[in-house]
Amino acid sequence: MVSYTDVMTILLILFVGVAARAVQEPHGACSPPALKAALESRGIHASIEARGLVINLPQAVLFASGDDQISSNAIPLIAEIAGVLRGVPNKVTLVGHADSVPVHNSRFRNNWELSAARSLRLLELLTSRYGIAEGRLSVSSFGSHNPRASNDTPAGRAENRRVEMVILNDARPD
Numbered sequence: 024m025v026s027y028t029d030v031m032t033i034l035l036i037l038f039v040g041v042a043a044r045a046v047q048e049p050h051g052a053c054s055p056p057a058l059k060a061a062l063e064s065r066g067i068h069a070s071i072e073a074r075g076l077v078i079n080l081p082q083a084v085l086f087a088s089g090d091d092q093i094s095s096n097a098i099p100l101i102a103e104i105a106g107v108l109r110g111v112p113n114k115v116t117l118v119g120h121a122d123s124v125p126v127h128n129s130r131f132r133n134n135w136e137l138s139a140a141r142s143l144r145l146l147e148l149l150t151s152r153y154g155i156a157e158g159r160l161s162v163s164s165f166g167s168h169n170p171r172a173s174n175d176t177p178a179g180r181a182e183n184r185r186v187e188m189v190i191l192n193d194a195r196p197d
Contacts, residue, residue: 082184105153139164
């Protein structure tokens with residue numbers, strides 16, 4: 024016969040195992056709901072999409088207009104996000120977006136270059152200041168070709184100027 028204590032111990036071990044699997048996906052990646060909860064506990068809004076957990080960072084929060092230098096006001100927000108990223112093995116894609124208004128400065132020839140440079144600056148900050156491994160990060164740019172809103176209004180253009188941090192569903196190498 025098995026004692027009551029042995030049964031309770033086995034049930035406890037089973038419960039811990041099931042709970043751990045609920046948070047972890049194959050290859051050690053954390054599930055989007057668990058990551059979303061971790062971010063929201065720090066006051067950061069994120070949305071779950073098919074590609075993973077998406078943190079939408081508006082240009083007005085991160086950068087001055089037409090620039091790729093990260094604002095000092097954005098550092099506390101990025102530090103909070105980096106704190107969550109350090110705790111999970113998932114790969115992260117930094118995706119730059121722009122509105123359809125042409126860039127008017129000597130540094131960037133077009134919105135592709137500007138949005139790519141913004142993603143790259145964020146990657147550099149995450150790796151140099153917060154110790155996120157470069158091998159976990161990738162950068163892409165859509166320029167003005169993937170708008171979230173109409174470029175016909177100032178509010179729509181503002182929504183289109185963003186960098187998305189996409190915490191991918193899977194931690195496996197590409």
